[in-house]
Amino acid sequence: MIFKIVKYPDPVLSKPGEPVTEFDDELRKLVADMFETTYASQGIGLAAPQVGISKRLTVIDLSMGKDPKDKLVLANPEIIDRKGRQYTEEGCLSFLEIREKVVRAANVRVRAQDEYGKWFEVDGDDLLSRCLQHEIDHVDGVLFIFRMSPLKRNLALRKIRKLQRDGEW
Numbered sequence: 163m164i165f166k167i168v169k170y171p172d173p174v175l176s177k178p179g180e181p182v183t184e185f186d187d188e189l190r191k192l193v194a195d196m197f198e199t200t201y202a203s204q205g206i207g208l209a210a211p212q213v214g215i216s217k218r219l220t221v222i223d224l225s226m227g228k229d230p231k232d233k234l235v236l237a238n239p240e241i242i243d244r245k246g247r248q249y250t251e252e253g254c255l256s257f258l259e260i261r262e263k264v265v266r267a268a269n270v271r272v273r274a275q276d277e278y279g280k281w282f283e284v285d286g287d288d289l290l291s292r293c294l295q296h297e298i299d300h301v302d303g304v305l306f307i308f309r310m311s312p313l314k315r316n317l318a319l320r321k322i323r324k325l326q327r328d329g330e331w
């Protein structure tokens with residue numbers, strides 16, 4: 163099933179998600195649907211709040227469905243180490259028309275549970291690091307516009323208001 167993606171300023175996007183506690187078939191169906199929604203939107207990551215479900219759950223696939231080894235399911239994710247700095251353009255499926263540079267750590271180590279509840283750790287550099295930080299922000303209710311400089315954020319918010327007025331948001 164392909165979900166409709168929730169757009170800013172829906173309040174579900176700004177609320178920290180509830181911890182995932184049940185690792186059952188229902189959760190695995192949700193994970194499969196989140197991957198399907200990500201691919202249909204040509205994204206590389208999606209967090210549960212973006213489909214209106216306030217849970218600490220996110221899926222990432224940098225290969226966009228081409229390599230099953232790239233599929234990452236992260237329930238209750240936590241950044242346990244971060245190093246360095248990168249400043250690169252980011253987008254978000256909840257802000258389709260906005261792309262902007264955001265400061266992130268260059269490398270992160272993340273601890274999370276998979277769709278069966280098993281804990282694991284994953285290291286990310288470059289794009290994967292950025293994606294992990296972006297999606298973990300989502301499960302914390304933090305949006306990438308709030309990682310931008312105040313100037314860029316105001317420009318982005320102004321652009322959104324204009325699109326809303328024109329009925330294109």
Ligand code: ZN
Pocket residue numbers: 253254255256296300
């Ligand atoms: Zn996003």
